[in-house]
Amino acid sequence: MTITDVQTFYRTSADGGDNPVVMRTKKNKEKEMDNDKNAAAKVLVAYFSATGTTARKAELIAGATRGKIAEIMPEETYSSADLDWNNPRSRSSSEMKNPASRPAIKKEDIDINGYDVVFLGYPIWWDEAPRAVNTFIESHSLKGKRVVPFATSGGSTIANSVRTLKRTYPEIRWNDGKLLNNADAADVEAWAKSVLHN
Numbered sequence: 001m002t003i004t005d006v007q008t009f010y011r012t013s014a015d016g017g018d019n020p021v022v023m024r025t026k027k028n029k030e031k032e033m034d035n036d037k038n039a040a041a042k043v044l045v046a047y048f049s050a051t052g053t054t055a056r057k058a059e060l061i062a063g064a065t066r067g068k069i070a071e072i073m074p075e076e077t078y079s080s081a082d083l084d085w086n087n088p089r090s091r092s093s094s095e096m097k098n099p100a101s102r103p104a105i106k107k108e109d110i111d112i113n114g115y116d117v118v119f120l121g122y123p124i125w126w127d128e129a130p131r132a133v134n135t136f137i138e139s140h141s142l143k144g145k146r147v148v149p150f151a152t153s154g155g156s157t158i159a160n161s162v163r164t165l166k167r168t169y170p171e172i173r174w175n176d177g178k179l180l181n182n183a184d185a186a187d188v189e190a191w192a193k194s195v196l197h198n
């Protein structure tokens with residue numbers, strides 16, 4: 001390289017130019033900024049899942065947001081008889097018929113104050129969030145927190161469950177929420193990141 005070549009190099013690469021080395025550095029910078037943005041919001045991914053479907057989505061969200069995952073675990077796990085929606089007397093049927101039902105959950109070691117955003121996941125039960133989700137909400141101080149519902153279902157939308165949660169807990173800053181039935185890993189990750197950037 002002659003002196004002129006070096007000068008030209010620095011001149012054209014001052015703003016990145018087309019120089020591959022500088023382009024790479026620029027890309028890394030953008031990536032770092034992206035990571036910083038994610039790191040800025042401390043994320044908790046709390047979920048209840050009776051048969052594992054919602055759990056898989058929760059893991060993807062936690063991966064994409066570097067969030068801490070916390071499973072909402074009922075003191076008494078639901079057997080398949082408990083989950084039988086065809087039986088009006090099954091445990092899940094009785095709980096969902098009673099809006100005041102609050103099944104006991106295991107105590108989690110979570111300091112909710114340490115988080116800016118809480119993703120809250122559940123399966124749709126009778127078009128609503130299972131009552132164990134209410135137990136979780138009422139066991140933590142979520143006032144003023146940003147809570148982002150997500151759900152899986154056999155076909156119902158998430159809309160009614162979110163409407164009910166908003167009405168029951170108006171002190172929480174609810175996001176619209178997202179049904180993740182047909183979302184693959186890339187879709188879930190893109191959505192979770194977009195929530196943090198908005």
Ligand SMILES: Cc1cc2nc3c(=O)[nH]c(=O)nc-3n(C[C@H](O)[C@H](O)[C@H](O)COP(=O)(O)O)c2cc1C
Pocket residue numbers: 048049050051052053054055083084085092093122123124125126127128152153154155156157
């Ligand atoms: C008691 C019970 C009630 C349900 N009610 C609905 C419903 O109203 N609408 C719907 O689309 N799916 C309903 N489902 C199906 C679940 O929402 C669906 O299978 C979900 O993905 C299960 O998630 P999980 O594996 O995380 O528990 C119900 C399932 C159970 C066990």
